[in-house]
Amino acid sequence: TLTYRELDDRAEQVARRLRSLGAGPEGVVGIALPRTADLVAAVLGVLKSGAAYLPLDPAYPPDRLAYLVDDARPVAVLATAGTGALLPEGTVIVGPEVTQHQEPLLAPALSPDNIACVTYTSGSTGRPKGVSETHRGIVEFVEWTHAALGPERLARVLFSTSLNFDVSVFEIFSPLLCGGRIEIVDSLLALTTEGSRGASLISGVPSVMSSVVADHAEVSPRVVALGGEPVPEQLLADLEAAFPEARIINFYGPTEATIYATAWQSDLDPYSKDGPPPLGRPLARNRLYLLDQALHPVPEGVTGEVYLAGGGPARGYLGRSGLTAGRFVADPFGGPGERMYRTGDLAVRGSDGGLRFLGRADHQVKVRGFRVELGEIEAVLAAHPDVAQAAAAVREDGRGDQQLVAYAVTAAVTAVTAAEPALLRAHLARALPAHMVPSAIVVLDRLPLTVSGKLDRTALPAPDAPAPAHSSPRTEQESALRAIVADVLGLEPFRVGVHDSFFDLGGHSLLVPRLTTRIRNELGGDLPVRAVFATPTVAGLARRLSGAGTPGTAALDVLLPLRTRGEREPLFCLPPASGLAWGFAGLARHLDVDRPLYGLQSRGLVPGERVAMSLAEAVAEHTARIREVQPQGLYHLLGYSMGGLVAHGVATALQAAGERVALLAMLDSFPGAWTSQGPRPGDRPAVLRGLLTILGRSAPPDDDDLTDARFAELVRSVADLPGSLDDAELAALVEVTANNRRLLEEFAPAPYHGDLLFFSAAQDPDAHPDRYAAWQPYVDGRVDHHDIPCAHGEMTRPTALDRIGPVLDRRLRTT
The missing domain is CATH 3.40.50.12780 (ANL, N-terminal domain)
Incomplete structure (x- = not known):
């Protein structure tokens, strides 16, 4: 232990000895000492002499120490007998021993812009370079x-x-x-x-x-x-x-x-x-x-x-x-x-x-003609909740082709299984373009590090085996469909299996029309947009094209299966006033591949069906449909706009029945006075304008006469899912929307026992910072709030789901 006075005295003794050897401003003095108090005194002594200090780690290989001494040309090096022996011949060595000198030490003529230390960093050419840092x-x-x-x-x-x-x-x-x-x-x-x-x-x-x-x-x-x-x-x-x-x-x-x-x-x-x-x-x-x-x-x-x-x-x-x-x-x-x-x-x-x-610009690589930033792959992989550390590299496979390989160190609480690399790869596929998804993922106990504690990429091991193959096409038609699906999604065909869901692979509702148009133009088959929701796989679409089935009304049914496979509890999604749950399809790429995903749509979208006569009836029907899929909890619910109110009602109904609700989440849904805002159910032009906004169309000015025919023309001006509806289906959609506007006003919430995960549309004209707090009287837990930079009608757009999906996935994994 040294006091400030003792430390200062030692430093001054060092400075005097160095001055006598010619040390001063703009000069360099090396320090090659063990980690003791003498090391700190040496640093201060060099600075008191006016020179800059040059760290020389005794643990470095002699060749590297020789390079540093030759490059920096220090006046002297402070070292012990042991560390001095590691330095190149001819180096002026000064021991750390303290001798008593009574003469005062005059301050050197320093300026703030003189160098204080020289720190060597690695160079891209392998030649270290000394960074001159100023006082x-x-x-x-x-x-x-x-x-x-x-x-x-x-x-x-x-x-x-x-x-x-x-x-x-x-x-x-x-x-x-x-x-x-x-x-x-x-x-x-x-x-x-x-x-x-x-x-x-x-x-x-x-x-x-x-x-x-x-x-x-x-x-x-x-x-x-x-x-x-x-x-x-x-x-x-x-x-x-x-x-x-x-x-x-x-x-x-x-x-x-x-x-x-x-x-x-x-x-x-x-x-x-x-x-x-x-x-x-x-x-x-x-x-x-x-x-x-x-x-x-x-x-x-x-x-x-x-x-x-x-x-x-x-x-x-x-x-x-x-x-x-x-x-x-x-x-x-x-x-x-x-x-x-x-x-x-x-x-x-x-x-x-x-x-x-x-990441680093100099970690940029090219794989199959694509520029790839390894740091971006590492950041996405490290964001997985089961990954503690991540790395990526480019390696040559047995054919001499370059392949991306990722490396993961799993969290201590996570058991490593043979299936884990596949799950991690699916996580990457949800966030990265196809050309950036590694061909293999290697799970390690720890990442190799350099002496400075940073990642040593050169020591990363080669993968043992190629990534598992997908199910291959069995017919020429499946092969052609796979090529189209892959191209629409920006994937290489071998990454698309004939039983893989279009939505699991990264598709969303805005890409579906592009897919059906390509199929129609290249294969000659008239495949309706809704068929992709009914059978979102290459094998299923091939059966449709072969006449083995018709799409029917599956895309308008109350229960809309978006992903049916998986062993985890499903996520059930309830839609806004339009009653359509198609937009939730984009969530599939963000959620655990083992979690099913369902939409619950409003009854009445199929022409001739009766709409719900009360909010209580809608809640009861949705609850029943959910329990048909999942008879017992834990239940996970997500509601968007009006769907948030219905989700709250379903959650409290399930709890009243003795079931456990593990997640209640909402997208820009508010109780209270908000339910009476918007168009009145009987004001048909106002309902049509509001529905155009929900569907992503530009509504005409208020003084324009918006007829049903003009509404249909505007809806069909965009070749997407709503644009594929016929006249009867569009009329049913308008009726459902007007009816849901009426049901909104019946909302009378019971207490929900648990936390609420809430996402606000922060860029909506009606947004204000504390609006989500309106839910606090109706939940006895906390409201976990997240702002999303979008408007209310954009909450299920891909850019918004890119922010919502990962948060939702992390919460689902912990419930």
């Missing part, structure tokens, strides 16, 4: 930590990171410059054996921090700082459970940005938890740009490269002016002479303004 950049970062965290959170910091990584600057200087203390350990993993109950802040890469959490380390930090890798969503949940009082920080920033450039803080920057935490906000004087190849800002939802500007970027690469000029470029958005650093990192800005890390 100004480091001081600005440390001052930000003082303002953001305060002395209390920095009172006792674990110094666990190797001096070779600039995160050590954070762990040393942030506490020591505000009166805190540092505890030196060999690595963060020391917590799993030794513990450190007094540490107020621990810091490390996520892959190592996950081990700390898994081993239940005896530590109670106030801050858990993560950086260097994307943070898996599962790790974030584990940290919140293990350290519920701690602030979790997701730092982002390459070494060239001086330690870190942005920070997301769990207690200050809430997010929807629909993936890993975002990159956060720029810290200190940093600025972050997301730009395309022409250095133009990219719009929301478009991938761009991250550029960092302001106070953070380092001076450049030591002795590498050409490389510096290529990566530290003029800032077109800053003042004269200002530069920005091109990180090579890819990110996308969401509708909430948050940036999500996607």
Whole structure:
């Protein structure tokens, strides 16, 4: 243990010896010392001499140490007899021994822009490059930590990171410059054996921090700082459970940005938890740009490269002016002479303004002519609730063809089974284009890591066997249909089995008309749009084309099967006032492949059928249909708009019958005064306008005379499912919609015992932030609210379901 005075005295002794050897501003001094208090004194001593310190890890291979010494040309290296023997011949070695000198140490003539340390990072060519970080950049970062965290959170910091990584600057200087203390350990993993109950802040890469959490380390930090890798969503949940009082920080920033450039803080920057935490906000004087190849800002939802500007970027690469000029470029958005650093990192800005890390530009590969970002595959795989860590790589198969391979480390609580890779691949297929879905997934006990704790891609093993084959076509017609289905979905034909559902493979209601049009044009068969709902497989469609059946009214029946196979409890979906549940088909690609999916439609859509005479009758019929499919709970219900009210009624009816409802979820559905809004049931033109909006058509101005004929013309102007309805079916649809408007006003909810999962249409003109709270009097649990950036009528569009589906799937897996 050293006091501040003792540490300062040691540092001054080191500085005097180095000055005598010629150390000073813009000079470099190496440090090759074990992790003791002498290491910290050496760092401070080098800085007091005016020179910059160069970390030389004694654990590095001698060849690498020789390269660093030759490249940086230090005035001297602080080393012990043992570590000095690892250095190349001719290196000036200075021991850490302290000698007493009485003469005062004069401060060197330093400027804030002199270099303070040189940190070497790996280069794409295999030649490490030294990043020259300035006093100004480091001081600005440390001052930000003082303002953001305060002395209390920095009172006792674990110094666990190797001096070779600039995160050590954070762990040393942030506490020591505000009166805190540092505890030196060999690595963060020391917590799993030794513990450190007094540490107020621990810091490390996520892959190592996950081990700390898994081993239940005896530590109670106030801050858990993560950086260097994307943070898996599962790790974030584990940290919140293990350290519920701690602030979790997701730092982002390459070494060239001086330690870190942005920070997301769990207690200050809430997010929807629909993936890993975002990159956060720029810290200190940093600025972050997301730009395309022409250095133009990219719009929301478009991938761009991250550029960092302001106070953070380092001076450049030591002795590498050409490389510096290529990566530290003029800032077109800053003042004269200002530069920005091109990180090579890819990110996308969401509708909430948050940036999500996607991967590295230099991990971009080409597979079968497609450009593929491995980081994006890894991010999607890591978002699976059973995956703790993920990686991806490109390998050659036995024929010499390139194939994508993904690697997964499953969560500790998950049993690895032979079927798991198939489930994980289905998860990827739900979120990625077909050309980005790996051919094989390998489940590992752990990912291979480099000495710095980052992923070692070169050590990833080859897959043992190719991915399992799909059921193949048995006739020429099935083969032709498979090719069309694959092309519509953007898949390679071999990925489509003849018994695979169009919706499981990524199809949705907006793609169905495209599919039937292609079939009609290429195969000559007149296949109605609704036939795809009745038989959504290649084999089933082939039977339709062969005349082995007719589509009939299956797509308008009360029970609409969207996926019937699977061993888990089904999800039952109740539609808006139109009574049509077709839009829920797009959920299939987001849900567990083992979970059936059903829509419950309004009675009366089939011409000649009687509509429900009361809301209670509609609730009773839907409850009965659900229990025909699933006689006993657990039940899972999802309602959209009016369907939310019906779902609430079904849920309370099931509970009153002694059944268990595991999930009640709603899409932009509200009780109370909202039920009396909208067109009156007797105002037919207003009902027609409202229905056009529900169906995704533009309604004519209010002063235009909207007749039934004009309504039918507008509906059929789009070649989709509603556009395929005949006159009688359209008339029935209008009657059902008007009737449902009347039933809405009868809603008188009983208490629901449980939580409500709620999704709001945040961009709807009628939206306001707390509207979902109208449900709180009618549920005795909590209302878990999620904003979706869309209008009310767009909640089952693919872009909205891309956000709703993963949240819904995670909730279903935990109920």
